[in-house]
Amino acid sequence: xxxxxxxxxxxxxxxxxxxxxxxxxxxxxxxxxxxxxxxxxxxxxxxxxxxxxxxxxxxxxxxxxxxxxxxxxxxxxxxxxxxxxxxxxxxxxxxxx
Numbered sequence: 001x002x003x004x005x006x007x008x009x010x011x012x013x014x015x016x017x018x019x020x021x022x023x024x025x026x027x028x029x030x031x032x033x034x035x036x037x038x039x040x041x042x043x044x045x046x047x048x049x050x051x052x053x054x055x056x057x058x059x060x061x062x063x064x065x066x067x068x069x070x071x072x073x074x075x076x077x078x079x080x081x082x083x084x085x086x087x088x089x090x091x092x093x094x095x096x097x
Contacts, residue, residue, distance in 0.1 A: 011079065011082045011083060011086065012079070013047075013048075013049040013079050014046070014049070014053055014072065014075040014076050014079055015046055015047035015048060015049050016047075017075060018032070018046065018047055018061070018065065019047060021065050021066070029043045029044060029047065030043075032064065032065075035064045036057075036060040036061070036064050037060070038057075038060070049079065052076055052080070053072050053073065053075070053076040055069070055073065057072070058070075058072035058073045058076075
């Protein structure tokens with residue numbers, strides 16, 4: 001059962017964390033792309049949440065931005081879970097007492 005109290009009013013993507021770190025370091029997305037070996041387009045997709053953080057991406061983020069691969073994977077999993085719950089809750093809204 002999905003409890004609407006479990007879903008915050010706002011959902012922060014891992015991309016927002018990436019942007020915060022880039023801002024702290026004074027790096028651009030292009031610079032992150034160069035450091036990770038990804039294209040700028042892929043970095044943009046990670047930041048927007050349209051591309052998921054895979055195990056490979058988590059390892060690259062660990063090396064380039066810090067934290068652990070586990071942190072990045074957990075951050076991604078929680079984000080996707082909350083989006084799924086919110087979507088499901090919206091679909092079932094009319095049927096929930």
